[in-house]
Amino acid sequence: MKNKRYHIVIGSILFAVLTWFSVNMRNEYTVVRRMPVVLENMREGKALKYPVPRFVTVRFRGSGWLIGGLYLFPNVSYFIDVSAPRRFA
Numbered sequence: 001m002k003n004k005r006y007h008i009v010i011g012s013i014l015f016a017v018l019t020w021f022s023v024n025m026r027n028e029y030t031v032v033r034r035m036p037v038v039l040e041n042m043r044e045g046k047a048l049k050y051p052v053p054r055f056v057t058v059r060f061r062g063s064g065w066l067i068g069g070l071y072l073f074p075n076v077s078y079f080i081d082v083s084a085p086r087r088f089a
């Protein structure tokens with residue numbers, strides 16, 4: 001075998017890995033992330049009645065393609081708009 005065709009072997013392995021990855025990303029996964037809490041629109045001179053935690057733990061469930069976005073954008077935060085009055089029943 002004087003004509004070595006390593007590029008065909010490498011291409012076949014790469015195609016197999018990409019196919020395997022694509023099939024597995026269609027499954028449903030659950031990921032738990034710890035996210036920082038960000039308070040928005042805090043008016044000057046106002047205070048909060050109760051302390052707000054610095055971090056929250058959030059559970060995401062979805063297909064692998066959607067969950068993969070959490071790893072592509074690691075700076076995900078939980079925003080709370082404190083300008084609107086809250087009424088709890």
